[in-house]
Amino acid sequence: MNITKENVDALNAVIKIDIVADDYQAKVTEKLTDYRKKANIPGFRKGQVPMGMIKKQYGKSIMIDEVNTLLQASLNKFLQEEKLDILGNPIPRIDENFDWNADTFTFEFEIGLAPEFTVDLSAKNKIKQYNIVATEELINEEVKNIQTRYGKVNPVEEVTKDTNVTGTFVNEEKEINKKGTFLVTDLEGKKNQDKITGAKIGDVIELESKKLFENDHKLQQILGVSHDEIHDLDIKLTFTVEDITETEPAELDQELFDKLFSDGSVTTATQLKDKIKEDAEKQFQQQADQFVLTAVQEYLIENTKFDLPAEFLKKWLKTAGEKELTAEEAAAEFEKSEKGLRYQLIEGKLMKENDIKLDYKELVDYAKVFIRQQMAQFGNMNPEEKELDDIAGRILQNQEEAQKLQAQLISQKLITFFKENINFKTVEVSYEEFIKEAYKQ
Numbered sequence: 001m002n003i004t005k006e007n008v009d010a011l012n013a014v015i016k017i018d019i020v021a022d023d024y025q026a027k028v029t030e031k032l033t034d035y036r037k038k039a040n041i042p043g044f045r046k047g048q049v050p051m052g053m054i055k056k057q058y059g060k061s062i063m064i065d066e067v068n069t070l071l072q073a074s075l076n077k078f079l080q081e082e083k084l085d086i087l088g089n090p091i092p093r094i095d096e097n098f099d100w101n102a103d104t105f106t107f108e109f110e111i112g113l114a115p116e117f118t119v120d121l122s123a124k125n126k127i128k129q130y131n132i133v134a135t136e137e138l139i140n141e142e143v144k145n146i147q148t149r150y151g152k153v154n155p156v157e158e159v160t161k162d163t164n165v166t167g168t169f170v171n172e173e174k175e176i177n178k179k180g181t182f183l184v185t186d187l188e189g190k191k192n193q194d195k196i197t198g199a200k201i202g203d204v205i206e207l208e209s210k211k212l213f214e215n216d217h218k219l220q221q222i223l224g225v226s227h228d229e230i231h232d233l234d235i236k237l238t239f240t241v242e243d244i245t246e247t248e249p250a251e252l253d254q255e256l257f258d259k260l261f262s263d264g265s266v267t268t269a270t271q272l273k274d275k276i277k278e279d280a281e282k283q284f285q286q287q288a289d290q291f292v293l294t295a296v297q298e299y300l301i302e303n304t305k306f307d308l309p310a311e312f313l314k315k316w317l318k319t320a321g322e323k324e325l326t327a328e329e330a331a332a333e334f335e336k337s338e339k340g341l342r343y344q345l346i347e348g349k350l351m352k353e354n355d356i357k358l359d360y361k362e363l364v365d366y367a368k369v370f371i372r373q374q375m376a377q378f379g380n381m382n383p384e385e386k387e388l389d390d391i392a393g394r395i396l397q398n399q400e401e402a403q404k405l406q407a408q409l410i411s412q413k414l415i416t417f418f419k420e421n422i423n424f425k426t427v428e429v430s431y432e433e434f435i436k437e438a439y440k441q
Contacts, residue, residue: 001017001018001019001020001023001070001074002016002017002018003015003016003017003018003074003075003078004016005078005082005084010113010115010116010307011112011113011115011307011308011309011312012110012111012112012113012309012312013110013111013113014093014108014109014110014111015075015078015090015108015109015111016106016107016108017071017074017075017078017106017107017108017109018104018105018106019067019070019071019074019104019105019106019107020103020104020105021103023070024063024066024067024070027066027070028059028062028063028066031062031066032051032054032055032058032059032062033051035054035058035062036049036051036054039054041053060100063100064100067105071107075090075109079111084111084113085113085114086111086112086113086114087112087113087114087308087309087312087313087316087341088112088312088313088316088317088320089316089320090109090110090111091109091110091111091312091315091316091319092107092108092109093107093108093109093110095108110312110315111312112308112309112312112313112316113309114345115306115307115308115345116306117304117305117306117345117349118304119300119304119346119349119350120303120304121418121421121422122423123296123299123303123422123423124423125423125424125425126299126425127292127295127296127299127422127424127425128295128424128425128426128427128438129288129292129419129424129425129426129427130288130291130292130426130427130428130429130434130437130438131288131426131427131428131429132281132284132285132287132288132429132430132431132434133281133284133428133429133430134276134277134280134281134284134430134431135430135431138280138430138431139273139276139277139280140273142276142280143252143269143272143273143276144249146250146256146260146272147249147250147251147252147256148247148249148250150250150256150259151247151248151249151250152247152248152250153245153246153247153248154245154246154247154248155243155244155245156244156245156246157200157244158198158199158200158244159184159196159197159198159199159200159241159244160184160197160246161184161185161193161197162184162185162246163183163184163244163245163246164181164182164183164244164245164246164247165181165182165183165184165196165199165241165243165244166179166180166181166241166242166243166244166245167179167180167239167240167241167242167243168180168239168240168242169207169222169223169237169238169239170237170238170239170240171209171235171236171237171238173235174225174235176223176224176225176235176237178222178223178224179242180221180222180223181243182213182218182222184196184197186213186214186215186218187212187213187214188211188212188213188214189211192207192211192212195207196239196241199241199244200241200244201241201242201243201244202240202241203240203241204238204239204240204241205238205239205240205241206236206237206238206239207236207237207238207239208234208235208236208237209223209233209234209235209236209237210233210234212237216230216231217230219233252269252272254267257271257272260272260275261275262381280431284431284434287434288434289412289415291434291438292415292418292419292424293411293414293415293418296418296422297343300343300346301339301342301343301346304342304346306342306345308338308341308342310334313334313341314327314330314331314334315330317330317333317334318330347414350414350417351410351414354417356410356413356414356417358406358409358410358413362409363396363402363405363406363409364389364392364393364396366405366408366409367392367395367396367405368388368389368391368392370405371383371388371391371392371395372388
């Protein structure tokens with residue numbers, strides 16, 4: 001067997017594999033001998049069928065199978081030994097004159113090579129990093145929400161500006177039929193509030209989605225539509241009133257504090273506010289970090305210049321999926337996925353050059369953090385380590401879940417790396433300011 005690589009250019013090459021009879025004949029003979037032992041042909045005792053007859057009946061198909069098996073194994077071995085960094089998979093060249101009766105078989109494969117490039121992280125003050133602070137207004141609002149959540153709920157006969165209203169929102173065109181609960185004061189403007197004030201159980205009220213709530217995310221939560229869709233949603237809704245209640249706020253006393261923090265760490269309203277601020281800013285940091293990661297990705301894609309073997313990748317995409325694509329469909333698919341591929345190459349290079357990696361133990365520990373959080377929500381604050389290990393092991397046996405956790409952990413590692421190696425322009429904002437500025441809302 002002879003394997004050679006011929007470079008077409010810096011991004012494309014052809015691998016040529018020559019296979020002769022000596023490369024596969026021993027395996028073919030072994031298979032034919034095995035077939036002969038097992039063959040059950042009328043007129044011959046089992047194992048006594050003439051080899052010539054076996055060869056005539058099975059020889060060619062066995063030879064073709066063995067050549068293809070040898071071909072794939074040899075190609076994979078060559079790619080590994082030569083440490084070729086390829087994109088997609090090798091594409092076999094079709095030879096119209098190929099002859100399975102020849103003495104030597106020649107196969108050719110086109111390959112697309114990953115480009116050489118450098119990544120420049122000196123983006124001084126070009127990428128914003130947000131430090132989101134919990135404002136006094138936000139903290140006071142959360143205290144109020146807690147008092148309401150743990151307060152005493154009393155039914156009332158009709159809607160006032162201080163009531164909670166539960167009912168079903170319907171829009172047949174958008175196939176919306178969702179039950180939701182809200183405070184009348186959540187509605188935006190006196191016009192919307194007046195529409196529902198005075199309503200009783202069973203009343204049907206005509207509403208419009210546009211500017212229905214002061215916060216669009218409240219409507220998104222109730223209607224169950226996507227984040228991208230909610231801000232442009234402008235439809236008519238019918239709302240059927242099903243329940244009306246008033247909440248008597250809970251007192252800010254030790255009984256309430258102990259319900260919230262059973263470890264006794266909070267004994268005053270000031271300590272409660274400090275806890276709220278701390279927890280809120282932790283959550284804000286996660287959003288800010290995700291924004292940083294996205295901003296860095298976009299910056300690196302835009303500013304890291306290299307060519308791709310575009311024509312090869314389009315050709316590969318034609319047959320890479322379950323359904324073969326037309327040339328136009330493959331070109332469109334390449335255009336759609338090009339940015340993702342570019343960042344994938346950049347990320348891979350950064351991880352390799354900076355030894356950013358994770359092992360199975362890290363993945364298990366990361367999974368256990370999520371499991372602890374889930375169990376805490378159901379009141380299990382101190383699960384045993386063995387129980388956590390068992391659950392984590394079961395989760396990671398699910399390939400889809402394991403890949404999801406792995407991607408999240410790698411993202412965390414990259415965020416840490418970027419924060420240590422890029423000079424960001426740090427901006428301190430409230431959460432409302434962050435939403436407006438970062439997402440242009």
